[in-house]
Amino acid sequence: MNVRQKLRLKFGAVVILAILAGLVSYPQVVSRIPKLYDFFNKPKINLGLDLQGGIHLEYKADLSQVDPAKQKEAMQAMQDAVERKINAFGVAEPVIYTTKSGDEQRLIVELAGIRDINEAKKRIGEMPFLEFKEEKETAVEKIPEDELNKFNETAKNKAQDLLKKALAGEDFAKLAKENSEDPGSKEKGGEYDFVKKGSFVPEYEDVIFNKNLKDGEIHKELVETQFGWHIIKRIEVKGEGDPATSPDGDNGASTQEFKSAHILIAKKVQPEPKVEVVATGLTGKNLKSASVGFQNQGLTEPVIDLEFDEEGTKLFAEITKRNIGKRVAILIDGEIITNPTVNSEIPNGKAQITGSYTTQEANELVKRLNEGALPVPIGNPINQQSVEASLGKISLEKSLKAGMIGMVLVIIFMLLFYRFLGLVASFSLLIYSALMISIFKLSGFSPWQITLTLPGIAGFVLSIGMAVDANILIFERTKEEIKKGRDVLSAIEEGFKRAWTSIRDGNMSSIITAFILIEMGTGFVKGFAVTLIIGVIVSMFTAVVITRTILRFVMGKWLENKLWLIGVKKTNSKG
Numbered sequence: 001m002n003v004r005q006k007l008r009l010k011f012g013a014v015v016i017l018a019i020l021a022g023l024v025s026y027p028q029v030v031s032r033i034p035k036l037y038d039f040f041n042k043p044k045i046n047l048g049l050d051l052q053g054g055i056h057l058e059y060k061a062d063l064s065q066v067d068p069a070k071q072k073e074a075m076q077a078m079q080d081a082v083e084r085k086i087n088a089f090g091v092a093e094p095v096i097y098t099t100k101s102g103d104e105q106r107l108i109v110e111l112a113g114i115r116d117i118n119e120a121k122k123r124i125g126e127m128p129f130l131e132f133k134e135e136k137e138t139a140v141e142k143i144p145e146d147e148l149n150k151f152n153e154t155a156k157n158k159a160q161d162l163l164k165k166a167l168a169g170e171d172f173a174k175l176a177k178e179n180s181e182d183p184g185s186k187e188k189g190g191e192y193d194f195v196k197k198g199s200f201v202p203e204y205e206d207v208i209f210n211k212n213l214k215d216g217e218i219h220k221e222l223v224e225t226q227f228g229w230h231i232i233k234r235i236e237v238k239g240e241g242d243p244a245t246s247p248d249g250d251n252g253a254s255t256q257e258f259k260s261a262h263i264l265i266a267k268k269v270q271p272e273p274k275v276e277v278v279a280t281g282l283t284g285k286n287l288k289s290a291s292v293g294f295q296n297q298g299l300t301e302p303v304i305d306l307e308f309d310e311e312g313t314k315l316f317a318e319i320t321k322r323n324i325g326k327r328v329a330i331l332i333d334g335e336i337i338t339n340p341t342v343n344s345e346i347p348n349g350k351a352q353i354t355g356s357y358t359t360q361e362a363n364e365l366v367k368r369l370n371e372g373a374l375p376v377p378i379g380n381p382i383n384q385q386s387v388e389a390s391l392g393k394i395s396l397e398k399s400l401k402a403g404m405i406g407m408v409l410v411i412i413f414m415l416l417f418y419r420f421l422g423l424v425a426s427f428s429l430l431i432y433s434a435l436m437i438s439i440f441k442l443s444g445f446s447p448w449q450i451t452l453t454l455p456g457i458a459g460f461v462l463s464i465g466m467a468v469d470a471n472i473l474i475f476e477r478t479k480e481e482i483k484k485g486r487d488v489l490s491a492i493e494e495g496f497k498r499a500w501t502s503i504r505d506g507n508m509s510s511i512i513t514a515f516i517l518i519e520m521g522t523g524f525v526k527g528f529a530v531t532l533i534i535g536v537i538v539s540m541f542t543a544v545v546i547t548r549t550i551l552r553f554v555m556g557k558w559l560e561n562k563l564w565l566i567g568v569k570k571t572n573s574k575g
Helices: 003-025 034-041 068-089 117-125 145-167 172-179 202-210 310-322 359-372 389-445 454-467 469-483 488-520 523-554
Strands: 054-060 095-101 104-112 130-138 223-225 228-238 257-266 274-283 287-294 302-308 328-332 335-338 350-353 383-387
Touching (some): 068 095, 145 172, 145 257, 202 228, 202 257, 454 523
Antiparallel strands (some): 054 104, 130 328, 228 257, 328 335
């Protein structure tokens, strides 16, 4: 492939890129082609609070009880916790960040498109609450033994009578509907659908598989289980394998299934003590830290290491002492996130939760524990604003108008001073604008969605002017080389070569400044800085790649005698 063919290929790529960016940024041009329009119209720009209206809340963090070395970590944990709450609230793309005002740490929450400020404050105020609960048995009144025996004797006699009737040939289904006390099968005449071995209690399945019953045959004896007395009828067994070699029916040794029917006469037993989960007094405020650890030098599955403060150590020792062999549940916002069994008393305030955790699961659990243990209370907001959607619409219209005016003025300037070169730069500027809008829209399909705010639009408008800075440097260098006697094509190449270091250094200083604004500025300043960084990077691409490719393709010897088209008068230099 020769140089000219490579140039045509690059120019074709620029044309395709420009067309795609144009369709994404302004899909209305293909509105008469419904399928194409729907495809390019899917990406949308995510507008910020100031452009579509919504709620702005500002909270002051109380860090008086937090170690100064851990304050940044605490603020990040609070931000994560609030963000999880807001996402559960169903708000699309909330903007949540921390900032510093003097010596105060603050949390900023922006909910675009939300109107109910009281509901938003309520949801945010409900910070994650971590607590530990234990099982407590409550005694229940026992049934007198003579009453219990009398009831069960009557039930057994009734079952015996029904068995005699079934064996005598009476309708089994009718007997089940009229007498069975199993609500799961009664209305179906006592019949169950096909199930695998291991689905019923062992006494029931022993009759089906080991008593030599034929299909349709009723077992001649009552079968007693924990539920009562059963009259069992085998209907059909299908599949392969020997169930006797597959006691759990689920290890692949047997694929047999069985269909049966039964009549149940329930027995009465002494009620079990009620088990309730009750609070222990140990909460997230007592948890110093949670972290992921590994037993045996990292050779086994991950475990969760917990460490409590002084008060928590005492409480946890008492809790574990009285709950050996029992479970102690850990809850966040009333939801059990883990329910470990206590193996021994833990007096030193350091506990370990073991289980079949993956590393990812362990890290997620630790994150939730630490969020629930956050010692940063969040109260009522110290500042709140409600932005009307109509105001945002007016601001957006004015900003877009300002951007259009700015672009037109820049194009006029380039045409007046650089003529044909300015025309090429203007095309590049239009492509630059289309690329910027496309990036805003397509970012919604990535984890780094860009939220466009009013300051962000200001950054975009500013970047339009900056986008031609590189072209101006290149064109001035090109004009100088032509005046020295170079031909047009070599002058353009030399102009790009000599201008590159200035373009690089100037844009890098802008990017560094923008990163400082992102790190130290508030939300609106950050929006401006992010847009500016993207604009600077895209402007370098359009100037150094797109403009250069177009100029290489369209300029040639035909311009040697028409240098007025680029605003230069050629002078021969000697010596």
